[in-house]
Each structure stands twice: as structure tokens, then as C-alpha cells.
Amino acid sequence: KIHYQKWEVAYQFKSPDCFQKLAITINGRTPGPTIIAEQGDTVVIDVKNALLTENLAIHWHGIRQIGTPWFDGTEGVTQCPVVPRDTFTYRFVVDRSGTYMYHAHYEMQRSAGLYGLIRVLPPAGVVEPFIYDYDRSIILNDWWHQNTYEQAVGLSSKNFTWVGEPQSLLINGRGKFNCSNAGGGVCNATNPECSPYVLTVIPGKTYRLRIASITSLSALNFEVEGHNLTVIAADGHYVKPFMVKNLNIYSGETYSVLLKAEQDPSRNYWAVVNVVSRNSTTPTGTAILNYYPNHPRRLPPTVLPTGPLWNDTMYRFNQSIATRSHPDYIRPPPTTSDRMIILLNTQNCIDGYVKWAVNNVSLNLPQIPYLITLKERMLHAFDQKPAPETYDYKNYDIYDVQKNRNATASTSIHRLVFNSTIDVILQNANTMKRNNSETHPWHLHGHAFWVLGYGMGKFDPETDPKRYNLVDPIMKNTVAVHPYGWTALRFRADNPGVWAFHCHIEPHFFMGMGVVFEEGVDKLGKLPVAIMGCGESKHIKP
Numbered sequence: 001k002i003h004y005q006k007w008e009v010a011y012q013f014k015s016p017d018c019f020q021k022l023a024i025t026i027n028g029r030t031p032g033p034t035i036i037a038e039q040g041d042t043v044v045i046d047v048k049n050a051l052l053t054e055n056l057a058i059h060w061h062g063i064r065q066i067g068t069p070w071f072d073g074t075e076g077v078t079q080c081p082v083v084p085r086d087t088f089t090y091r092f093v094v095d096r097s098g099t100y101m102y103h104a105h106y107e108m109q110r111s112a113g114l115y116g117l118i119r120v121l122p123p124a125g126v127v128e129p130f131i132y133d134y135d136r137s138i139i140l141n142d143w144w145h146q147n148t149y150e151q152a153v154g155l156s157s158k159n160f161t162w163v164g165e166p167q168s169l170l171i172n173g174r175g176k177f178n179c180s181n182a183g184g185g186v187c188n189a190t191n192p193e194c195s196p197y198v199l200t201v202i203p204g205k206t207y208r209l210r211i212a213s214i215t216s217l218s219a220l221n222f223e224v225e226g227h228n229l230t231v232i233a234a235d236g237h238y239v240k241p242f243m244v245k246n247l248n249i250y251s252g253e254t255y256s257v258l259l260k261a262e263q264d265p266s267r268n269y270w271a272v273v274n275v276v277s278r279n280s281t282t283p284t285g286t287a288i289l290n291y292y293p294n295h296p297r298r299l300p301p302t303v304l305p306t307g308p309l310w311n312d313t314m315y316r317f318n319q320s321i322a323t324r325s326h327p328d329y330i331r332p333p334p335t336t337s338d339r340m341i342i343l344l345n346t347q348n349c350i351d352g353y354v355k356w357a358v359n360n361v362s363l364n365l366p367q368i369p370y371l372i373t374l375k376e377r378m379l380h381a382f383d384q385k386p387a388p389e390t391y392d393y394k395n396y397d398i399y400d401v402q403k404n405r406n407a408t409a410s411t412s413i414h415r416l417v418f419n420s421t422i423d424v425i426l427q428n429a430n431t432m433k434r435n436n437s438e439t440h441p442w443h444l445h446g447h448a449f450w451v452l453g454y455g456m457g458k459f460d461p462e463t464d465p466k467r468y469n470l471v472d473p474i475m476k477n478t479v480a481v482h483p484y485g486w487t488a489l490r491f492r493a494d495n496p497g498v499w500a501f502h503c504h505i506e507p508h509f510f511m512g513m514g515v516v517f518e519e520g521v522d523k524l525g526k527l528p529v530a531i532m533g534c535g536e537s538k539h540i541k542p
């Protein structure tokens with residue numbers, strides 16, 4: 001089956017948290033339309049760039065783009081940007097059931113509101129390993145009042161200006177800013193755009209909630225007052241069910257949980273999100289769990305749940321550890337790997353600019369996307385020196401501020417042997433501030449990877465691999481590396497293309513926190529002309 005949509009992407013004034021801001025919309029909406037398809041279906045989206053003066057690219061997060069690496073939507077990696085007034089057609093197969101997302105992948109545009117959900121249903125007749133009565137989606141976001149362009153300029157100036165903590169947290173595109181703090185801004189507390197999301201439930205029924213986080217910065221904790229959640233899926237893979245009072249979710253992740261409406265049906269309940277992992281001033285984001293037939297706007301009689309302590313790293317670490325493959329759906333990982341890449345995550349300085357780096361190299365995207373230059377052998381277009389694949393782990397103190405904070409910037413990449421097995425260890429460290437290490441959610445394009453293990457402290461390549469979980473590791477496309485911790489993952493380089501692997505915190509990727517993998521580009525047929533047109537690629541003859 002083919003699912004066709006026609007999108008116009010444009011700036012509009014929107015008030016998702018009651019405060020008016022210039023937002024990027026799809027057909028007038030943020031979040032954009034949910035794409036619903038069945039596994040194996042083809043999705044075709046005509047995207048018209050009506051942003052007036054900005055380029056555009058849209059990434060289909062979690063869709064592997066098998067055979068269509070040019071439609072991954074990653075500007076600088078898989079395509080030239082779509083210029084204003086142009087229309088670009090994305091066409092891809094949704095290869096796996098599950099909950100996924102789409103969002104802008106060009107500079108800081110995602111933060112301006114270009115995002116939405118993709119729900120891929122299993123093929124007809126395939127039964128999932130859990131039962132529920134109703135299926136609902138919840139997409140979480142954080143939201144700033146400052147224009148995204150101003151944020152981007154602040155981050156890339158010598159006079160570095162950090163984006164700070166978000167003003168609001170949005171649940172299905174709705175938040176509530178306190179308009180008495182609006183300063184000179186336009187803020188209307190009764191604007192229907194910012195009335196809270198209401199999830200109406202029938203007493204006794206079970207709800208599958210597909211929860212996705214597309215935050216620019218925040219790690220979130222989601223909680224439905226008085227209701228336990230049973231985690232059943234993560235990033236499109238079935239989980240060995242486990243119950244939580246609240247769910248930690250990092251940017252780029254999706255979870256399905258089951259919620260049973262079995263509490264006192266005479267009232268409504270709060271569904272909330274709180275920031276964790278950063279000492280944030282952002283108020284709790286709220287929605288209402290409405291027990292039918294109570295009035296959907298009747299506020300719960302209780303105070304808002306506050307979630308776990310923001311700095312309880314072990315609490316979040318334990319949820320990561322608990323997330324295992326459902327026993328009936330284990331895809332065993334290869335028992336050995338062909339190559340180990342260790343990626344040290346640090347905050348650095350380059351010529352007086354604040355950057356993030358991996359093994360002391362901060363990623364600069366080349367003017368012509370890698371996919372084009374590699375396929376067309378325009379090898380002068382980026383740094384041919386391989387990106388560094390380890391760091392001096394014997395001597396590096398991850399608990400201290402880096403001795404030499406200077407890094408370099410490069411367009412260099414990791415070239416992988418097609419069909420080889422790759423281990424990647426993400427190693428966290430101290431930032432440039434004493435006693436500070438942040439959580440980074442890393443997202444891999446074009447693949448799902450096995451999560452083999454997490455640890456606290458410095459990864460030891462001699463002993464830690466012996467503790468890998470090769471029995472029931474979950475497969476994901478986004479995974480957290482916890483403060484001062486490490487995360488080990490394994491994937492098969494079996495999808496010809498060029499794939500970004502990066503921190504899903506929007507300002508961090510913008511500041512260079514990512515790497516690029518190439519595999520099997522020589523196996524690809526002709527590239528579509530539509531992805532070309534920037535720099536020298538405009539001279540390539542179709």
C-alpha cells in the first residue's frame with residue numbers, strides 16, 4: 001500500500017504554551033500530522049518548502065531506509081537541503097512495526113516545531129505479545145520562547161550564549177506558560193491552542209500509550225498520577241514487560257506502555273512530565289487523564305506529581321538496565337565483533353568557540369553531502385583522514401575537567417566494511433564545568449543496534465566486554481549514555497549508505513557532537529538527482 005501526503009512547511013505564529021512564537025508548521029500545524037501505515041507499506045511525502053528564506057530537510061527517525069539511503073533526510077550527510085519554493089518528494093518503505101518520529105534535520109530547525117509521529121502497525125494477522133483496548137500516542141517536547149535562529153547564532157558565536165532551560169514542556173504540542181511572566185510577549189492563557197491535552201479513558205479498559213520524546217534538550221520523566229505503567233516496547237522492539245511508576249525518556253526514544261484505567265473513576269488524574277538529569281527551572285508539563293464520564297476539563301483535586309529527583313542517576317540507569325528484549329522476540333546479536341570504536345564525549349573549545357567533540361574531534365558537515373561525494377568519488381570534498389576511533393583511555397580522567405580543552409573540527413568519517421559487525425562504546429566524561437557530566441541520548445540512522453551494556457565510570461576494553469549481555473539485549477535506535485557512564489552497542493554494517501550517529505540534543509549536534517559511518521556505498525545504484533544541487537554536486541550529470 002502507498003500512503004501519500006502533501007505537506008507545506010511554513011513559519012506561522014503559534015502559541016502552544018499560550019505564549020506566541022514563530023514556529024515551523026506542517027500544513028499549519030505543530031506537531032505535524034501522524035503518519036499511520038502498515039509494516040512494508042510505502043510512504044510518499046511531497047514536502048514544499050514555504051519557509052521563505054530557509055532551507056529544509058526532514059528525517060524519518062527510526063525508519064532504516066533500506067535501499068533508499070538518499071531519503072534519510074539528513075542535510076549534509078544524505079542530501080542537499082531543499083531550498084525555499086522547491087518541493088522534495090520523500091519515498092520510503094516503513095520496514096518495521098513500531099512507533100517512530102519525523103523531524104527537521106537541518107541546523108536547529110527541529111527546535112522550531114517541525115516534528116511528528118510515525119505509527120507503523122504490524123502486518124495484518126500478526127499478533128503482538130500483549131493486549132489492549134485502545135491505542136493512543138503522546139509526543140513530548142520542550143519549548144523555548146526565543147526564536148530558534150537566535151539560539152543558533154548564540155551557540156555559534158564567540159560570545160557563547162547557551163539556550164538555557166526551556167520555558168515549557170509540551171504534551172502533544174500543548175503546554176501552559178504562566179502569562180504573568182510573559183514580559184513584553186503576546187500571551188493569552190485562554191487561547192484554545194494551549195488547553196491541555198486530555199486523554200479520555202473508559203473505566204476498566206487498557207490503553208496502549210505510545211510515548212515519544214522529541215525534546216531539543218531535556219531528559220524527561222513521564223508519570224500518570226496513581227497509575228502504574230507496564231513497559232512493552234522501545235524504539236519499535238518488544239520489551240520483556242516491566243512495571244514502572246514513571247518512565248524516563250530521552251530525546252529520540254519511543255516507548256509503548258500499558259495503562260489500565262482501574263483507579264477511582266469519580267475523578268480525573270494528572271499526566272505529567274518533569275525534567276530530569278538537569279537542574280531545571282522548567283515547570284511540570286501537564287495533561288489530564290479523564291475518566292469517562294467526568295468532564296474532560298475538570299482538574300484533578302490533587303497536587304502535581306514531582307517525579308524522581310533530577311539528579312538520581314542510578315534511578316535512570318536502572319531503567320536502562322531493565323529494558324531487555326521480550327523473550328519471544330530475541331534476535332541474538334553476533335557473538336563477536338570485527339571492530340571496536342570507543343567514542344569519548346567531551347565539551348571543548350575550538351578557537352574560542354564552545355563545541356562538543358568525540359575523541360576530541362568536533363563534526364563539521366561538508367558543503368556537499370557525504371553520500372554524494374562518496375558515490376561520485378569527489379573525495380576532495382571532505383577530510384579523508386579516518387576519524388579517530390579511540391582515545392587515550394589509560395591516562396584520561398573522565399571525572400575531571402579535560403586538561404587540554406582544545407579540540408579540532410573535521411569532516412572526517414568512519415568507513416565500515418560492508419556486512420561487518422561493529423561495537424561502539426560511548427564514554428561519557430566531565431564537561432568543562434567541574435563536577436558536571438550530562439546525559440546524552442545517541443541516535444543511529446539507518447540501523448537498530450543491540451544494547452550490550454551500561455556501566456558507571458570508565459569503560460575497560462579488557463574486562464567490560466566480558467560482562468556484555470549477549471542473551472536478551474534490546475534493540476534500539478537511540479540510547480542514553482548516563483553521566484560519567486558508558487554504553488556499549490553493537491550493529492551490523494549491512495545497510496548501504498552514509499549514516500549519522502549523533503547526540504540527539506539539538507544544540508549538541510549543532511555544536512559538533514556526532515560522527516558519520518559509511519558502509520557499502522559502492523553497492524548503491526544511481527542517486528536521485530533531487531538530493532543534489534548544492535556546491536559542486538550541481539554539476540553532476542544524471
Ligand SMILES: O=C1O[C@H]([C@@H](O)CO)C(O)=C1O
Nearest residue numbers: 162347431432433438507508
Ligand atoms: O553545551 C552546553 O553548554 C551548557 C553549559 O555547559 C555552558 O553554558 C550546557 O549545559 C550544555 O549542555
